[in-house]
Amino acid sequence: MMMMKFLFMMIFMIPLCFMKNMFWLVQMMLFFMMFLFMNLNLNIMCFFNMSYMFYCDIISFGLILLSIWICSLMIMASESLFKLNFYFNFFLFNVIFLLIMLYLTFSVLNLLLFYFFFEASLIPTLLLIIGWGYQPERIQAGMYLLFYTLFGSLPLLMGIIYIFNDLNTMTIYFLKFFNMNMYLLYISMIFAFLVKMPMYFVHLWLPKAHVEAPVSGSMILAGIMLKLGGYGLLRVMIFLQEVNLKLNYIWIIISLVGGLFISMKCFCQVDMKSLIAYSSVAHMSMVIGGIMVMNYWGFIGSYILMISHGLCSSGMFCLANINYERLHSRSLYINSGMMNFMPSMSLWWFLLLSSNMAAPPSLNLLGEISLINSLVSWSNISMILLMMISFFSAGYSLYLYSYIQHGKYFQGLYSFYVGSSREYLLLFLHWFPLNMMILKVDFISIWF
Amino acid sequence: MLTNNNSNKMFFLFILFFSTLISISSNSWFGCWIGLEINLLSFIPLISNSKNLLSVETSLKYFLTQSLASINFLFMILIKFSLLKNFDMNNIISIMMNSSLLMKMGSAPFHFWFPNIVEGLSWMNNFMLMTWQKISPMILLSYYFNKNFLIFMIIMNLIIGSLGGLNQTSLRKLLAFSSINNLGWMIFSIMISENLWLFYFLIYSMMIFMMISLFFLMNMYFMNQLFINNMNFFIKLNLLINFLSLGGLPPFMGFMPKWIIINFLLINKFYFLTFIFMMTSLIIIYYYIRIIYSSFMFNYFKMKWVNLLMKNNMSLINLSSFISISSMILSTFIFM
Numbered sequence: 001m002m003m004m005k006f007l008f009m010m011i012f013m014i015p016l017c018f019m020k021n022m023f024w025l026v027q028m029m030l031f032f033m034m035f036l037f038m039n040l041n042l043n044i045m046c047f048f049n050m051s052y053m054f055y056c057d058i059i060s061f062g063l064i065l066l067s068i069w070i071c072s073l074m075i076m077a078s079e080s081l082f083k084l085n086f087y088f089n090f091f092l093f094n095v096i097f098l099l100i101m102l103y104l105t106f107s108v109l110n111l112l113l114f115y116f117f118f119e120a121s122l123i124p125t126l127l128l129i130i131g132w133g134y135q136p137e138r139i140q141a142g143m144y145l146l147f148y149t150l151f152g153s154l155p156l157l158m159g160i161i162y163i164f165n166d167l168n169t170m171t172i173y174f175l176k177f178f179n180m181n182m183y184l185l186y187i188s189m190i191f192a193f194l195v196k197m198p199m200y201f202v203h204l205w206l207p208k209a210h211v212e213a214p215v216s217g218s219m220i221l222a223g224i225m226l227k228l229g230g231y232g233l234l235r236v237m238i239f240l241q242e243v244n245l246k247l248n249y250i251w252i253i254i255s256l257v258g259g260l261f262i263s264m265k266c267f268c269q270v271d272m273k274s275l276i277a278y279s280s281v282a283h284m285s286m287v288i289g290g291i292m293v294m295n296y297w298g299f300i301g302s303y304i305l306m307i308s309h310g311l312c313s314s315g316m317f318c319l320a321n322i323n324y325e326r327l328h329s330r331s332l333y334i335n336s337g338m339m340n341f342m343p344s345m346s347l348w349w350f351l352l353l354s355s356n357m358a359a360p361p362s363l364n365l366l367g368e369i370s371l372i373n374s375l376v377s378w379s380n381i382s383m384i385l386l387m388m389i390s391f392f393s394a395g396y397s398l399y400l401y402s403y404i405q406h407g408k409y410f411q412g413l414y415s416f417y418v419g420s421s422r423e424y425l426l427l428f429l430h431w432f433p434l435n436m437m438i439l440k441v442d443f444i445s446i447w448f
Numbered sequence: 449m450l451t452n453n454n455s456n457k458m459f460f461l462f463i464l465f466f467s468t469l470i471s472i473s474s475n476s477w478f479g480c481w482i483g484l485e486i487n488l489l490s491f492i493p494l495i496s497n498s499k500n501l502l503s504v505e506t507s508l509k510y511f512l513t514q515s516l517a518s519i520n521f522l523f524m525i526l527i528k529f530s531l532l533k534n535f536d537m538n539n540i541i542s543i544m545m546n547s548s549l550l551m552k553m554g555s556a557p558f559h560f561w562f563p564n565i566v567e568g569l570s571w572m573n574n575f576m577l578m579t580w581q582k583i584s585p586m587i588l589l590s591y592y593f594n595k596n597f598l599i600f601m602i603i604m605n606l607i608i609g610s611l612g613g614l615n616q617t618s619l620r621k622l623l624a625f626s627s628i629n630n631l632g633w634m635i636f637s638i639m640i641s642e643n644l645w646l647f648y649f650l651i652y653s654m655m656i657f658m659m660i661s662l663f664f665l666m667n668m669y670f671m672n673q674l675f676i677n678n679m680n681f682f683i684k685l686n687l688l689i690n691f692l693s694l695g696g697l698p699p700f701m702g703f704m705p706k707w708i709i710i711n712f713l714l715i716n717k718f719y720f721l722t723f724i725f726m727m728t729s730l731i732i733i734y735y736y737i738r739i740i741y742s743s744f745m746f747n748y749f750k751m752k753w754v755n756l757l758m759k760n761n762m763s764l765i766n767l768s769s770f771i772s773i774s775s776m777i778l779s780t781f782i783f784m
Contacts, residue, residue, distance in 0.1 A: 087746055090681075101699070116776070120699035123692065130744040139741060146737070147730065150697075154726040157707075161714045 002040060003054035003107055009033055010100045017092035023075070023082045026092050030072035030099075037065060053109050055173070059303060060106040062444055063224070063231055066310050067102040069433075070223035071095055074216040076426050077318050080325060081132065081214075091132065095216065098124040102224055106231065111160050111170045114235075115153070118192075118228060122149055125225060128217040129209060141205075141212035148205040152195030155188035175239045186243040189236050194251065196229030197284045200258020210277035211330075215321035218273065222280050222313035227306045230284075233291045234299065241294065248292040252375070255292075256385040259285030263392035267399060272320045272330045275400055276313060279356065282393060283309045283364075286386070290371040293378045300445045301370030307444065308355070308363035308434055315352040315430030319345070322423050323404070326416035332400075337409030345419050346405045348427040355431070357397040358390065361438045366445070456493065463490040464580070471584035477525040480588050481518065484552065487584060488514045495573045506568030513551065513561040520548035542594040549585040550601060554624075555631045556608040557601075563612070566624040571664040574620060578627045579653040582634070586645060590638045598635055599721065605632030606724055610731035617671045619663060622735060623656070626694065629732055633709055633725070640712045648705040655702055658768045659690045674742045684743035686769045691740045693772045695733040701775040 013029055016022050040056065048056060056064070074095055081088045101121040108114055122145070130142045162185060164170050167178055180186075195202045206226075210218050237244060263282045269275040283305060290302035322345065323335050339346045355362035368390060375382045437444075467490060471483025488511065496507035524544045547558070554562035566574055589598075609629025616622050630652055638645040666683070668674060679687075693700035706729070713722045737744075771778070 087681075116698045116703075119697065123697065123699070127744065130741075131746050139745075142744070143734070143737065147734065150730055150733070151727075154730070155723070157710065158714065158719075158722055158726070161711050165711075165715055 003051060003056060006033060006037055007054075007100070007103065009036075010096060010103065013096050014093060017096060018089050023088060023092065026096070027072050027075040030068060030075065034065065034068045034072065037068060050109070053113065054107045055109050056107055058444070058447055059231060059234055062303070062307055063227055064103055064106045066227070066307055067099060067106070067224045069429075070219055070310065070314055071099045071102075073314065073318075073426060073429060074219050076422060076429075077219065077321065078214070078216045079422060086132070091128075091216075094124045094127055094131075098128075098220065102228075105228060109171050109173065111172055111175070111235075112164065114172070114232070115157055115160055118232070119150075119153060121225070121228070122146060125217065125221065128220070129213045132214040133212045133217065134214065135212055137208070138212035141208040144205040145209040148195055148198075148202060149192075152202070153192040156192035159185050159188040172235055175235075178239045179242060180239050181242050183243060183247070186240050186247065189240065190233060190251075193229040193232040193236070194288065196232070197226060197288055198229070198281060199251065199255050199288055200262065200281070200285060201254060203258070203262070203281050206281055207274055207277045210280070210317075211271060211273045215317060215324075218317040218321075219314040222276070222317060223310040226280065226284055227310060230287055230291065230302060230306050233288075234303070237291065237294060244292065244294060248294070251292045252289045252378070252382070255285040255288040256375075256382060256389070259389045260385055260392070263389055263396065266392070266396040270332050272323070272332060272335065272400070272404070273317065274330075275396065276316045276320060279393065279396060280309070280313050282389060283313075286368065286371050286375075286389065289375050289382070293374050295374050295377065296447075297370045297377070298374035300447070301367050301372075301374055303367075304363055304441070304444060305367030305371060308367055311430050311434045312352060312355045312362075312364060315348075315427055315434075316356065318423075318426055318430065319349055319352060322419070327410070327413065332403050334410045334412075335404050336407045337405070339405040340409050341413075341416075342418050344424070348424070348431070349401055349405060351431050351435070352427070353397040353401045355434050357394040359394075362435050363437050363441070364434075366438060366441060370445075460490045460493045464494070464576070468580065468584045472587040477528070480584075481522050481525060483584055484518050484521065484588075487581070488518065491576070491581065494576065495569055502568050506565050509561060509568075510565050513565075517548045517551040517558075520551070521545060524548060539594075542592050543597045546589060546593055546597060546601075549589050552585045553582050553631060554628065555601060555635070556604040556628060559605075559608060559628050562628065563616075563621045563624040566620045567618060569620070571620075571660050574623070575657060575660045578623070578656055579649075582631070583649070586634060586638055586649075587642070589635070590642055590645070593639060595639065598639060599718075602632045602635050603721070603724055605629065605635065606728040610728035613732070613735050616735075619669055619671060619739070622671075622739065623659070626732060626736075627656075629728060632728075633706065636713070636721075637705075637709055640709075640716075644708065644712065648709065651701060651705045654768070655690060655694045655772075658686075658772070659694065662686060662690065671739060674739065679743070681746075682766060686766065688740050688743045689769045689772050691736040692733075695736045696729055697733065699773065699776055701772045704776060704779065 009029075010033070013026060016026055016029070040061065050056075075092065078088075078091065081091055098121060101117050101124065105114060105117040105121060108117065126142050126146055129145065130138055133141075160170070163175075163180065166180070167175075169175075198206050206221075210221055213221060259282045262278050262285070266275050266278045266282070269278060287302040287305050287309075290298035290305070292298075320330060323338065324330055327334055329335065338349075355364050358364040358368045372386050372390075375386055464487060467483050467486035469483075470486065471480050474480050474483065492507050492511055495503065495510065497503040524541055528541050528545070551558035566577065569577065605628055609625050609627075609632065612628070613622050613625035616625065634645060634648055634652070637648045662683070663669075666679075674687075689700060693702035696702045696706040710722055710725065713725065
């Protein structure tokens, strides 16, 4: 009952998208829904608010909150669509449809329905990238996104139906009583989530999709779509524990070494959004490592890093778009010396980039420390890889900051807004949960 | 056929429907054969138009291939009556009978006539060819099939249907190859149960009907025509939804029959076959998306010399697209 009321609130927002002058009202309604959702009773490490097909436990709660938050911030960031009258009705419908699909992904009890909404959330994302993106390469980006994700998730469908035929149940709650000890089932179940996360060898769709998407598409991709993979892994590990103990070193090694290579590749990027996209892959590589190790600190660290990375990356994409709207370029050669023109924006660049490099007091710090603890407890040698990944993440975050803000500005600039209060509010709403939630982390880090 | 008016077509259409009913409801193999022959005879006047040379050639090719298959079928029936008195389904005669029926349907490896003929027909005739003409061979297939042979045919259907469409630009040929691919799914479903085949067939023909009526109303036969005209936004959305639904992507209606067939595949432990079903379905989605690029991108290169603005006066198609989106939810009202 409690969960269904939010679903119906979102469904009834759809007619609101098509009425005149309702752009900001939809955003306000999403904020309103967010505050209502926070008031759900939250008990720890059990499934609560369970009704016929919905439930909510601690992981779902946090990720649904994050998705509603990011969807409302997406609408705030896309004001230029409204000003230029570029199909904003359909854009609002797209955002709300995507939010409904994400909400349902995180809150249904049935594993097959989870798959159904997991796949269904791809269609509005594809429409966002190809419909509102601004470069011709977006077609190829959309194809890469669709086909990498579908290639991974069709074996997941096979695995889920196999589980249904074997266990005669699809309820996620009951899966903890079973133990499926098959290698092929294990690979087909987790491959979809590894592609979505993304892991190093199957990460090619992510830089393309993040760069070619408009700001709202980048925000939702970095904010939530990657976390769908993490959420799926957290759910599916429950009944695949034995096989995972034998095979997890493969995924941990691929993702950690891959994270190292990707972090080094960040230093070679010229495109701002491409740099932020590659840093997403590097952070997610640590998340994969943490989940695969399967100890308590690993799960906690990956969950915290998922939430904090969602907010941080989404904020950085907003900043990149703020620069893009003024200079019409994402290149680091042109965006330099911004501190001369927009000093307040430079404060926000610093705050969000310092959270990206896991400086205190951000939530990323807690996530990375928990992950470092869990991975080093699994094997001492991962210390080297983790040290390098953390060091390089500090490196490229500072590199991005100092290239954009310091130095001589590009002489071809004419005139632009310094920074409207909508943009400052957008960035504040990204930064505030990120750096203030560190004051009370027991509700996301103590699961029993 | 002196004139080419609607009453002639109605007459032959009636006989076409009746012939399928004769074929599937007879209690002897001869009755089946009679139905197939009447089917062929009544379909030819529907597609041949004496003023159009391409039409005449198409109807001639159709007649040749289908009568060859029918003769083959008759011969195998007679051999079965005279030489073999058993009911064993796994022998050479069942392979031959299945082959002749597969050739009537246009399934691989006897599919070479199918894209050729589809290119020569108009959209409504194509619709008849792709949906109604498959009913009687399918049901006859279910009476005496050879499981191993049909599994091999399914794999060939899937691969040829998916890879054959990759280099096409004609919309009719693309739908022909997609029809060959869907034949693979349908052959498997009829091996499981006739009800399952009926379910898949009904949903498939509804999706094909929506797409073909969309192309018919816009008079489009080739892929480059999709980019030239100024389509209304809702028409583009309809095109998008219909093709994604045909590809089997959630949350559209086309996902449901594929999901149920995968369920039955895994119950019967056909693991590798399921993998082939899925991967060929990915290739099919690739060329569907190539068709609907124009409807994904809201602003693209529009020609200035084409002045027609297509209004959206197809309320039936809008309703059917709405059903396509929401049918998964609506189906829970029926089944739960």
